[in-house]
Amino acid sequence: MRGEKRLLAAIVAVIAIIAIVAAILLLYYKPPAPAPTVKLRVIGPWAGKEAEYFMTVLEEYKKINPNVEFEYIIMRAEDLAKVLPLNFEAKTTPADVIITPWGWFIAEMAAKGHVVELTGYINKDDYVAGILDPVTVDGKIYAGPFTMWLKPGFWYRKSFFEKYGLSEPKTWDEFKALLDKIKGISGIKNPIVTGDGVGWPVGDVAEHFIITFAGPQAQLDLIEGKVKFTDPQIRSVFENYLVPLIKNRYFSEPIEWTTAIELWWKGEYGLYFMGTWIAGMVEDANDIAFFPLPGCKGVVGGTDYVFIPKYTPNKDIALEFVKWLITEGQVVHASTPAGKIPTWVKAAPEKLWAPMQDVFRKVKELGLSILPDLDDAIGGDWQILFWDQMKLLWVEPDRLDEILNTLTTQHPKIKGG
Amino acid sequence: MYLSKRIRPIFFLLFPFTLIIMFVIYPIVATVYYSFYDKNTGSLNFNNYMDVISSTNPLYMLVSRTLTRTPPWGALVHNLVWVLVHVPLTIFLGLILAFLLKYYVKGSTLVKTIIFLGMVVPPVVGGLIIRFMFDEVVGIFPAIFSFIGIEALSKTWTNYPQTALFALILGSLWIWLGFSVTVFSAALESIPKSHIDAARVFGASMRHIFLKVIVPQLKPAIMIVTVMTVLWDMKIFDIVYASTGGGPGGSTSVLALVMYSYFARALDYYKSATVAVILTLIITPFIILTIRWLKD
Numbered sequence: 001m002r003g004e005k006r007l008l009a010a011i012v013a014v015i016a017i018i019a020i021v022a023a024i025l026l027l028y029y030k031p032p033a034p035a036p037t038v039k040l041r042v043i044g045p046w047a048g049k050e051a052e053y054f055m056t057v058l059e060e061y062k063k064i065n066p067n068v069e070f071e072y073i074i075m076r077a078e079d080l081a082k083v084l085p086l087n088f089e090a091k092t093t094p095a096d097v098i099i100t101p102w103g104w105f106i107a108e109m110a111a112k113g114h115v116v117e118l119t120g121y122i123n124k125d126d127y128v129a130g131i132l133d134p135v136t137v138d139g140k141i142y143a144g145p146f147t148m149w150l151k152p153g154f155w156y157r158k159s160f161f162e163k164y165g166l167s168e169p170k171t172w173d174e175f176k177a178l179l180d181k182i183k184g185i186s187g188i189k190n191p192i193v194t195g196d197g198v199g200w201p202v203g204d205v206a207e208h209f210i211i212t213f214a215g216p217q218a219q220l221d222l223i224e225g226k227v228k229f230t231d232p233q234i235r236s237v238f239e240n241y242l243v244p245l246i247k248n249r250y251f252s253e254p255i256e257w258t259t260a261i262e263l264w265w266k267g268e269y270g271l272y273f274m275g276t277w278i279a280g281m282v283e284d285a286n287d288i289a290f291f292p293l294p295g296c297k298g299v300v301g302g303t304d305y306v307f308i309p310k311y312t313p314n315k316d317i318a319l320e321f322v323k324w325l326i327t328e329g330q331v332v333h334a335s336t337p338a339g340k341i342p343t344w345v346k347a348a349p350e351k352l353w354a355p356m357q358d359v360f361r362k363v364k365e366l367g368l369s370i371l372p373d374l375d376d377a378i379g380g381d382w383q384i385l386f387w388d389q390m391k392l393l394w395v396e397p398d399r400l401d402e403i404l405n406t407l408t409t410q411h412p413k414i415k416g417g
Numbered sequence: 418m419y420l421s422k423r424i425r426p427i428f429f430l431l432f433p434f435t436l437i438i439m440f441v442i443y444p445i446v447a448t449v450y451y452s453f454y455d456k457n458t459g460s461l462n463f464n465n466y467m468d469v470i471s472s473t474n475p476l477y478m479l480v481s482r483t484l485t486r487t488p489p490w491g492a493l494v495h496n497l498v499w500v501l502v503h504v505p506l507t508i509f510l511g512l513i514l515a516f517l518l519k520y521y522v523k524g525s526t527l528v529k530t531i532i533f534l535g536m537v538v539p540p541v542v543g544g545l546i547i548r549f550m551f552d553e554v555v556g557i558f559p560a561i562f563s564f565i566g567i568e569a570l571s572k573t574w575t576n577y578p579q580t581a582l583f584a585l586i587l588g589s590l591w592i593w594l595g596f597s598v599t600v601f602s603a604a605l606e607s608i609p610k611s612h613i614d615a616a617r618v619f620g621a622s623m624r625h626i627f628l629k630v631i632v633p634q635l636k637p638a639i640m641i642v643t644v645m646t647v648l649w650d651m652k653i654f655d656i657v658y659a660s661t662g663g664g665p666g667g668s669t670s671v672l673a674l675v676m677y678s679y680f681a682r683a684l685d686y687y688k689s690a691t692v693a694v695i696l697t698l699i700i701t702p703f704i705i706l707t708i709r710w711l712k713d
Binding site: 081082083085086196198199253254255256259263380381384385387388389391392394395396399403406409410 | 474475664
């Protein structure tokens with residue numbers, strides 16, 4: 001009986017002690033506060049459907065970092081290049097993370113000390129060779145590459161080709177014959193629709209002709225200023241191949257490039273030279289295919305670079321986001337119909353959006369080497385001039401010599417000696 | 418607190434003068450100073466002026482060295498073409514419309530409001546509208562010319578050097594016409610009805626009344642519209658920037674766009690200041706003219 005009483009007393013004592021300890025803990029213990037929500041402002045070049053695909057990437061990041069919110073601001077590279085220098089001079093930034101395809105611009109801003117260095121966060125070997133060169137200044141990396149686009153050739157609708165018994169050309173003569181066949185189809189305005197905007201789509205066509213008929217090395221030499229636009233090698237590309245097509249109205253006059261997609265899709269034009277992102281902008285990506293000009297051995301490829309301005313108040317959170325964006329984020333983006341492939345070599349190819357797997361396979365089969373974009377690589381004022389002069393060529397092909405001369409004399413590496 | 422009569426005006430003027438010095442005088446002096454500043458040597462010389470005037474880049478060229486029948490002629494010449502075409506059209510159409518609306522159209526307030534819409538639209542939006550107005554696919558002008566069978570004008574005007582500059586000038590006419598119609602309408606109200614009635618009694622036709630009675634009495638308004646339109650044309654920027662960016666081949670570039678391009682694209686603030694000074698020197702006679710006229 002006494003033993004039972006002692007046991008009962010001991011149990012009561014233990015319960016009392018536990019209750020007291022719990023009360024003390026409740027009084028003094030403070031659970032860790034939830035991480036505060038931070039809003040990151042992200043500027044990117046995508047609008048419409050392209051922006052929707054990028055929003056998928058942001059949503060995915062929010063799932064693993066619920067304390068981060070995003071405000072996405074659309075700004076084209078050419079607008080960004082006008083606005084940002086002024087902001088940076090005033091030691092402010094309109095966003096915490098900025099994405100632009102213009103590596104030269106980031107390098108220029110980095111050289112002036114406006115950009116956060118990312119050298120310690122990026123392993124060069126994990127990315128496509130050479131992709132970091134445009135954003136490397138004095139051996140320091142200032143931006144990470146996001147997904148990559150290619151400008152592989154002329155896109156066509158498979159159903160259109162099937163309907164009219166057309167096939168991909170294997171020689172230049174076959175290409176011209178194809179254009180003639182398309183020209184003869186009722187309802188066709190021109191065989192090839194020309195995209196316009198600020199002028200880059202026409203510049204892309206010219207680059208493709210240069211790579212095909214003067215060779216991939218000519219593209220690299222033009223960038224370096226080792227070869228001039230007025231050199232016979234380059235001039236002949238324009239004179240013998242591009243200008244005759246323009247003069248014979250195989251190309252349409254420049255039409256706003258997204259409107260051009262709609263008109264091409266409706267069947268008013270047969271072919272459209274555009275980047276791989278076109279796959280994500282059409283109603284049925286399985287109905288489109290591309291072919292480069294016969295004999296072409298190179299394809300222009302480029303990426304959107306992600307960088308952090310020095311003046312962001314959210315540097316650490318922005319860094320974490322960028323680290324994810326240029327690795328796992330690429331995988332998410334490439335799995336959407338954005339028409340992009342990862343520059344991160346660790347990304348699993350099978351996660352690529354199916355139509356892009358076909359594009360990638362064809363580029364490999366044709367043995368096309370990936371080359372830098374001519375005007376993106378030269379950059380600066382010359383880029384705008386190049387687009388403008390190419391637009392001029394499209395409507396005034398007889399001014400070829402004047403145009404080539406202007407592009408040569410204004411080339412920064414030739415102009416500056 | 419008592420302030421003596423001599424101190425009192427100085428006290429009240431101190432604050433506005435400080436603001437004027439900070440935000441008007443200093444920027445003007447600094448701009449002129451920078452226009453002579455050579456960033457390579459750190460000295461003051463005319464190199465910026467030489468470079469700006471001798472630039473052969475079609476997007477920066479002030480005056481073309483080769484004389485061609487169609488643009489590009491250089492930004493400065495384009496501004497002058499703008500003045501030569503736009504000013505007379507603005508005056509002429511403004512006068513005619515104001516006259517017709519006052520004497521021949523019932524419910525003219527509604528029409529005036531519609532005309533004035535162009536003035537309300539932000540110039541950048543106006544530039545985009547102009548671009549669409551002259552677009553082959555969606556534009557009204559190419560559609561009209563296509564309908565009447567003029568092939569040369571049924572394409573996208575802003576794509577071609579021959580038509581791009583004139584597309585912008587005609588488009589800006591729509592934007593600026595609201596101003597001239599409003600000024601002329603207000604001036605018409607000040608003409609006594611008895612003058613018109615007297616002319617009618619003496620058998621004058623409406624054409625004679627317009628030319629001999631109304632136009633002479635509208636001279637002050639015409640002067641105002643002329644000067645304001647010239648100033649607007651010389652510093653035109655937004656419309657060009659939004660519609661063509663100065664292209665194709667530099668055929669629509671204007672002084673203000675060149676100034677902006679040096680500033681925000683080339684980040685060469687000194688050459689930008691140089692263009693600003695050149696632009697100011699060209700505009701100054703018109704400003705002096707206006708001030709003198711207002712004094713009179």
